[in-house]
Amino acid sequence: xxxxxxxxxxxxxTILVVGTVGFDDIExxxxxxxxxxxxSASYFAAAASLYAPVRxxxxxxxxxxxxxxxxxxxxxxxLRGLQVAEGKTFRWGGRYGYDLNSRDTLFTExxxxxxxxxxxxPEYAESEFVFLANIHPALQQEVLGQVRRPRLTMMxxxxxxxxxxxxxxxxxxxxxxxxxxxxxxxREFAGTSSLLTAARRILALxxxxxxxxxxxxxxxxxxxxxYFVAPAYPLxxxxxxxxxxxxxxxxxxxxLAQHDGDITPDVLKRAVIHGSAVASFTVEEFSLDRLRxxxxxxxxxxxxxxxxxxxxxxxxxx
Amino acid sequence: xxxxxxxxxxxxxTILVVGTVGFDDIExxxxxxxxxxxxSASYFAAAASLYAPVRxxxxxxxxxxxxxxxxxxxxxxxLRGLQVAEGKTFRWGGRYGYDLNSRDTLFTExxxxxxxxxxxxPEYAESEFVFLANIHPALQQEVLGQVRRPRLTMMxxxxxxxxxxxxxxxxxxxxxxxxxxxxxxxREFAGTSSLLTAARRILALxxxxxxxxxxxxxxxxxxxxxYFVAPAYPLxxxxxxxxxxxxxxxxxxxxLAQHDGDITPDVLKRAVIHGSAVASFTVEEFSLDRLRxxxxxxxxxxxxxxxxxxxxxxxxxx
Numbered sequence: 140x141x142x143x144x145x146x147x148x149x150x151x152x153t154i155l156v157v158g159t160v161g162f163d164d165i166e167x168x169x170x171x172x173x174x175x176x177x178x179s180a181s182y183f184a185a186a187a188s189l190y191a192p193v194r195x196x197x198x199x200x201x202x203x204x205x206x207x208x209x210x211x212x213x214x215x216x217x218l219r220g221l222q223v224a225e226g227k228t229f230r231w232g233g234r235y236g237y238d239l240n241s242r243d244t245l246f247t248e249x250x251x252x253x254x255x256x257x258x259x260x261p262e263y264a265e266s267e268f269v270f271l272a273n274i275h276p277a278l279q280q281e282v283l284g285q286v287r288r289p290r291l292t293m294m295x296x297x298x299x300x301x302x303x304x305x306x307x308x309x310x311x312x313x314x315x316x317x318x319x320x321x322x323x324x325x326r327e328f329a330g331t332s333s334l335l336t337a338a339r340r341i342l343a344l345x346x347x348x349x350x351x352x353x354x355x356x357x358x359x360x361x362x363x364x365x366y367f368v369a370p371a372y373p374l375x376x377x378x379x380x381x382x383x384x385x386x387x388x389x390x391x392x393x394x395l396a397q398h399d400g401d402i403t404p405d406v407l408k409r410a411v412i413h414g415s416a417v418a419s420f421t422v423e424e425f426s427l428d429r430l431r432x433x434x435x436x437x438x439x440x441x442x443x444x445x446x447x448x449x450x451x452x453x454x455x456x457x
Numbered sequence: 458x459x460x461x462x463x464x465x466x467x468x469x470x471t472i473l474v475v476g477t478v479g480f481d482d483i484e485x486x487x488x489x490x491x492x493x494x495x496x497s498a499s500y501f502a503a504a505a506s507l508y509a510p511v512r513x514x515x516x517x518x519x520x521x522x523x524x525x526x527x528x529x530x531x532x533x534x535x536l537r538g539l540q541v542a543e544g545k546t547f548r549w550g551g552r553y554g555y556d557l558n559s560r561d562t563l564f565t566e567x568x569x570x571x572x573x574x575x576x577x578x579p580e581y582a583e584s585e586f587v588f589l590a591n592i593h594p595a596l597q598q599e600v601l602g603q604v605r606r607p608r609l610t611m612m613x614x615x616x617x618x619x620x621x622x623x624x625x626x627x628x629x630x631x632x633x634x635x636x637x638x639x640x641x642x643x644r645e646f647a648g649t650s651s652l653l654t655a656a657r658r659i660l661a662l663x664x665x666x667x668x669x670x671x672x673x674x675x676x677x678x679x680x681x682x683x684y685f686v687a688p689a690y691p692l693x694x695x696x697x698x699x700x701x702x703x704x705x706x707x708x709x710x711x712x713l714a715q716h717d718g719d720i721t722p723d724v725l726k727r728a729v730i731h732g733s734a735v736a737s738f739t740v741e742e743f744s745l746d747r748l749r750x751x752x753x754x755x756x757x758x759x760x761x762x763x764x765x766x767x768x769x770x771x772x773x774x775x
Contacts, residue, residue, distance in 0.1 A: 446770050
């Protein structure tokens with residue numbers, strides 16, 4: 140990460156994402172939908188493609204209509220890494236509580252993800268940015284091994300892997316530049332109730348940046364030198380938090396890819412705000428409905444609204 | 458509140474607080490204590506007295522050692538409104554969960570608060586600032602009626618009164634300038650999962666400012682024109698959240714009392730940060746242990762640290 144400042148690029152870096160593409164059944168206090176598009180890679184790609192070229196590695200079943208991801212194609216997402224396998228597409232069902240902060244998983248049907256081996260397209264090996272969305276940490280490492288010289292790698296995970304594949308998960312953490320988890324996952328992984336302590340324990344494994352997602356409380360970024368808090372954008376109506384975390388990661392990494400040549404601490408903080416801004420649109424509607432028609436200009440406007448949410452006095456600089 | 462800008466004062470305004478003074482039994486993952494000083498008025502007064510003169514209205518039983526509140530006296534807190542009644546001092550017991558965000562009340566023994574009538578000292582009628590800490594809303598109104606011409610009034614409450622004295626609580630809200638609640642209370646009172654909507658419903662009753670306390674997520678201030686988010690200060694070791702909300706209110710209102718003549722939107726935001734700063738010290742140790750020796754200079758240093766927690770870009774001003 141030291142050499143980040145030494146280059147200037149004119150074009151955004153290319154982002155490789157591996158994760159799930161599937162169908163969701165979602166119940167929130169504001170309605171329920173069945174069989175809608177979901178999956179970590181879908182949300183991430185829809186968000187990140189507002190900023191930079193995205194390559195997607197995932198698998199869908201033969202039951203997914205071939206035009207389902209056309210809106211991603213239209214945004215320039217490279218889908219040559221999307222496998223179509225005989226069988227059923229991944230399905231997930233979840234139900235959210237009254238304040239949308241609690242979620243119960245109702246079912247997870249792996250379908251074609253059972254036995255999935257992520258084999259990326261040969262060209263993908265030259266990707267500059269890599270996002271390992273929430274899949275088995277061993278698969279995350281397989282993908283890492285297929286990218287020749289990434290400039291920046293980031294991973295997400297979930298409680299399932301903390302509980303069932305902790306060693307592999309820790310290995311993946313040791314190999315990436317950035318770790319992105321939600322607050323309960325960070326606490327569980329690090330075995331502490333303090334998020335700051337949890338972040339520092341993860342930093343001690345090697346990553347330079349830890350991002351902790353806190354739902355309606357926003358997100359926190361911790362590095363060796365900085366602790367940065369991004370609020371969540373205040374919404375009168377948040378309808379469906381599904382994918383908020385992955386679109387947060389997409390806005391964050393997308394912004395970094397766009398500013399590839401100059402990733403300073405301030406750029407990192409602005410990237411967190413971009414992630415928060417994109418995520419705030421995601422939760423306004425079910426599934427990827429809002430993300431589908433979201434524009435970079437809308438995100439930019441919301442970014443500037445964020446400056447007013449937390450400003451109270453001029454910052455003391457070192 | 459319109460006339461706030463029209464005056465300039467050289468000395469801080471005087472703050473009247475009514476609330477509880479009692480003994481707490483507290484269990485957190487980091488230890489437990491029994492019979493320690495607690496109560497909303499104690500925490501508030503300890504915090505606010507760092508900024509401005511404080512007058513305290515409460516009742517304690519004959520079992521409370523007479524030197525218990527000496528540290529408040531030494532800070533100039535006027536205790537002439539503290540009644541000593543035959544009987545037992547108020548006692549509360551609570552247990553906190555792993556991440557300190559959840560709390561179970563184990564017992565509440567009203568003791569001398571059973572039948573308490575807050576009769577303030579005659580001189581208190583001229584208090585400029587009033588904080589109605591968490592007591593029955595009818596008692597809050599009694600105190601309001603005893604202050605002649607307050608410049609600014611603020612109230613707190615709790616789920617018990619929302620559920621058992623909703624009409625009286627709503628009446629109190631209609632009569633104060635500022636309402637301070639935690640997030641679950643705001644949601645419960647307003648019957649909505651959106652904190653923004655909840656705040657707006659309370660503003661519609663008359664108050665000009667709604668403060669929503671969110672524990673380790675900080676606090677939010679909502680007015681007709683502004684939405685301001687204050688993070689919680691990152692701590693490696695938060696030991697006991699008891700009193701965090703009341704000391705937040707004390708830092709907030711104390712700062713306003715100190716800036717009595719010039720309560721602009723920016724001063725309000727800085728007051729929220731002062732509240733957050735004081736609260737962050739409170740939770741570092743059990744009971745009022747940290748507050749007892751806290752200095753205004755320490756709070757000021759932490760205030761400036763807060764500027765760095767959320768800064769990412771220059772604010773767009775109107």
